[in-house]
Amino acid sequence: MAAALLSTFLLSACTGPQSVFGAAGREASAIEDLIVVTAVGAACAWFIVTSLLIYAGRVRRHRFAEETAQRFITWGGVVIPTVLLFALLSYALWSMPATRPWFDRQQADLEIEVTGEQYWWRIRYLNTSGDVAFETANELKLPVDRRIRVSLKANDVIHSFWIPALGGKMDMIPGRTNTLWLEPTRIGSYRGPCAEFCGTSHALMTLTAIVMTMEDFETWRQGRINKSPTSADAGAAFQRNGCPACHAIDGTDAKGLVGPNLTAFKDRLRLGAAANTRDNLFRFIRDAGEFKPGAQMPAFPMIPEGELNAIVDYLAGET
Amino acid sequence: MRRCWKCLVATAGLVPVAGLLIAWLGLVPVGATGGHWAVTEWFLHWTMRSSVRTAALGIEKPASFEKEAHLRVAAAHFETGCAECHGSPVERRSAEVLAMLPPPPDLKASIGQWKDEELFVIVRDGLRYTGMPAWPGRGRENEVWSMVAFLRELPDMNAARYQELAGGMSAGKGSAFSSCLSCHSQSREDGDDGSPVIAGQSELYLKQALNAYIDGDRESGFMEVAVSKLEPSDIVDAAHHFANRTGGKLSAKVTAPAVDTRVLTLVHTGDPVQKVAGCNACHDGRNPRYPLLAGQSRSYLRQQLLLFRSGGRKESATELLMSQAVRNLSNDDVERLAAYYASIPSTGTAR
Numbered sequence: 028m029a030a031a032l033l034s035t036f037l038l039s040a041c042t043g044p045q046s047v048f049g050a051a052g053r054e055a056s057a058i059e060d061l062i063v064v065t066a067v068g069a070a071c072a073w074f075i076v077t078s079l080l081i082y083a084g085r086v087r088r089h090r091f092a093e094e095t096a097q098r099f100i101t102w103g104g105v106v107i108p109t110v111l112l113f114a115l116l117s118y119a120l121w122s123m124p125a126t127r128p129w130f131d132r133q134q135a136d137l138e139i140e141v142t143g144e145q146y147w148w149r150i151r152y153l154n155t156s157g158d159v160a161f162e163t164a165n166e167l168k169l170p171v172d173r174r175i176r177v178s179l180k181a182n183d184v185i186h187s188f189w190i191p192a193l194g195g196k197m198d199m200i201p202g203r204t205n206t207l208w209l210e211p212t213r214i215g216s217y218r219g220p221c222a223e224f225c226g227t228s229h230a231l232m233t234l235t236a237i238v239m240t241m242e243d244f245e246t247w248r249q250g251r252i253n254k255s256p257t258s259a260d261a262g263a264a265f266q267r268n269g270c271p272a273c274h275a276i277d278g279t280d281a282k283g284l285v286g287p288n289l290t291a292f293k294d295r296l297r298l299g300a301a302a303n304t305r306d307n308l309f310r311f312i313r314d315a316g317e318f319k320p321g322a323q324m325p326a327f328p329m330i331p332e333g334e335l336n337a338i339v340d341y342l343a344g345e346t
Numbered sequence: 347m348r349r350c351w352k353c354l355v356a357t358a359g360l361v362p363v364a365g366l367l368i369a370w371l372g373l374v375p376v377g378a379t380g381g382h383w384a385v386t387e388w389f390l391h392w393t394m395r396s397s398v399r400t401a402a403l404g405i406e407k408p409a410s411f412e413k414e415a416h417l418r419v420a421a422a423h424f425e426t427g428c429a430e431c432h433g434s435p436v437e438r439r440s441a442e443v444l445a446m447l448p449p450p451p452d453l454k455a456s457i458g459q460w461k462d463e464e465l466f467v468i469v470r471d472g473l474r475y476t477g478m479p480a481w482p483g484r485g486r487e488n489e490v491w492s493m494v495a496f497l498r499e500l501p502d503m504n505a506a507r508y509q510e511l512a513g514g515m516s517a518g519k520g521s522a523f524s525s526c527l528s529c530h531s532q533s534r535e536d537g538d539d540g541s542p543v544i545a546g547q548s549e550l551y552l553k554q555a556l557n558a559y560i561d562g563d564r565e566s567g568f569m570e571v572a573v574s575k576l577e578p579s580d581i582v583d584a585a586h587h588f589a590n591r592t593g594g595k596l597s598a599k600v601t602a603p604a605v606d607t608r609v610l611t612l613v614h615t616g617d618p619v620q621k622v623a624g625c626n627a628c629h630d631g632r633n634p635r636y637p638l639l640a641g642q643s644r645s646y647l648r649q650q651l652l653l654f655r656s657g658g659r660k661e662s663a664t665e666l667l668m669s670q671a672v673r674n675l676s677n678d679d680v681e682r683l684a685a686y687y688a689s690i691p692s693t694g695t696a697r
Contacts, residue, residue: 149618182619269636272616272627272671283624285616323621325670329635329663 045218047191051238053210054194057125061118068115072108079103128208135176135208141167143179143186143199143221146228146319147287147299152248161251161277164287166295167236169193169211170244179205184226190219190236198223211238227321231300254278254290261344264337268330276345286324292345308339378447390448394473401471402463408491411462415495416540416645419568421511422528424496427571431477435500435508448476454501465494483567485658488649490567492540523584525572530588535643538688542646545591548634552585555637563661604685612683623671625683636664644688651680 043049050059091099132138138157142149147165154160167190169175179188181199188207189196192215197207221232239247256278265271271281277290292303299318301307310317312335315324330338368374381387408414425434431450433439443450460468470490472480481490496511503511513528527534529541544552558564559573560581576584611617616624628636639647653659654668655675675683 144618183621266627267633269623269628269633269667272623272625275615281627282615283627284618285621285623323670325667326663327667 051213052193136173137175140178143181146232162288170241175209177207187223189222192217196222228319292342401467405463411491412495415492418539420492420496425512435505481567482570483565549585549589550634604689609682609686620674639687644684647684
């Protein structure tokens with residue numbers, strides 16, 4: 028009881044979109060349970076040992092008979108700790124499959140490929156045959172209560188994928204593919220940092236996972252797959268100034284793969300490291316390094332202001 | 347003894363004062379008549395040779411600079427910038443040039459005394475206290491190596507070969523920009539000899555480029571010398587002329603277009619792994635501020651890509667953009683892209 032109260036008290040500050048104690052996924056729940064059980068078990072051991080110490084040193088003034096002392100040491104020093112620690116170890120071993128779930132590929136309800144890039148996340152949704160259905164960046168939309176297979180890759184340096192509320196962390200290593208299974212259990216928006224130092228803007232490399240109902244997810248996914256072509260005029264300034272060299276917008280001629288895919292840009296909550304506002308977007312295109320030092324995107328001081336405003340208008344309206 | 351020391355100190359102090367006095371009184375002759383004293387002449391030349399020899403120690407000669415040299419461009423440049431003082435197979439030097447001190451050497455005789463690296467140092471850095479200027483395009487060592495390759499051939503060159511290389515000399519008296527034609531004539535553009543195809547580029551781009559050379563925002567010894575005498579109105583005329591001339595016919599010479607999946611990736615989508623941006627987003631002619639690449643000279647493309655990749659062109663924001671876009675390009679990809687763009691027909695859509 029006391030331990031439960033203690034843990035409640037300690038953990039009350041540990042909620043929010045980026046916390047292992049606000050588990051919203053199968054793997055994260057298993058990890059959270061493991062932490063709580065281990066912490067409670069350790070707290071019990073500490074409580075018992077400390078109580079006995081106080082009892083022996085302060086409360087009881089007389090010596091124990093030798094036989095009593097012997098029995099006391101045997102039970103209190105050997106049997107009880109062994110049982111307690113064995114119980115904790117058993118629990119930890121038992122929960123191992125749940126803390127890093129593993130299934131066959133056929134058991135996946137959805138397959139996603141996430142690639143770490145300096146300093147953003149390339150997200151590709153795969154279709155049932157394993158080909159790329161569409162691509163997006165920095166915002167991972169997931170259906171609730173579905174088993175999702177996430178392939179983790181990197182092109183430049185080592186990154187690490189970690190959404191504390193859902194699962195991970197797992198490294199993204201150039202030249203190999205790691206697999207992580209996620210199963211969100213609660214609708215909401217969760218935040219993930221890059222968990223391996225990857226360069227000057229490592230701390231600004233964040234990922235938002237948005238867990239939605241299967242219906243909402245399916246609507247969104249179909250919308251992305253059947254993206255209707257935007258009229259060519261709307262994106263003229265975007266096309267003319269070379270943006271498609273690195274950026275793609277589905278349904279248009281912009282097919283660049285080097286930088287983030289900008290389809291449905293209006294829906295993005297964040298722009299690199301700042302809020303997705305018109306003003307920030309304008310400044311980001313002028314000099315991305317202002318927001319993300321060391322960003323791969325070059326500065327564009329040469330785009331005339333009118334043209335740049337047209338690009339901002341276009342992206343801000345891109346749904 | 348003590349007095350003697352004082353004398354020495356006084357003398358040491360007085361010598362520079364006396365020297366300044368002589369200079370102030372104007373007793374040092376600076377006229378070029380009659381040349382130097384033999385000992386001065388020997389000392390100056392000895393110092394110059396030693397300095398060039400030492401500077402050349404740090405120069406690494408590109409393995410195949412003679413093969414990659416743009417001899418025609420170098421010859422045209424020699425005709426514009428060098429022949430007046432050093433003579434050429436078709437032109438003897440005038441009396442006033444020979445009256446310079448030191449007189450510029452007749453290269454036919456003197457080139458053989460220098461090693462390639464030493465020639466490189468002289469062409470790139472010039473020679474102080476002589477009329478020999480430094481190379482106007484800073485960082486454009488590939489141009490200097492082209493000059494060295496040309497100079498190596500010069501002593502044995504007959505007039506016909508020289509004229510064929512330098513090209514267009516008779517055309518130099520027409521309109522203000524007709525001197526451009528010694529490198530940028532229709533036949534030259536078809537020859538893939540290192541000068542870019544400028545016919546069919548947008549007027550805006552051509553003006554930008556010419557002004558960048560004039561303002562020192564774009565480095566090239568060849569071009570800076572070529573444009574230095576153009577008036578603003580000449581630039582407008584030249585840009586108009588070349589923008590409206592039909593593009594070169596390089597593509598007609600290429601038997602098979604150099605297309606493979608790799609090059610199409612680089613051209614259309616870029617390579618997300620190597621982080622190479624897709625070329626056509628800027629170079630498809632949609633934006634008149636960027637050059638068209640279709641039908642461009644292969645050797646020129648290769649040279650410029652290598653220059654951008656090594657950071658040799660990053661003066662303006664667009665040049666920085668280019669060096670960023672191609673910084674991870676492999677040698678193979680450079681060759682592929684140069685071959686690809688040289689092999690597709692110039693569309694001439696940029697206006």
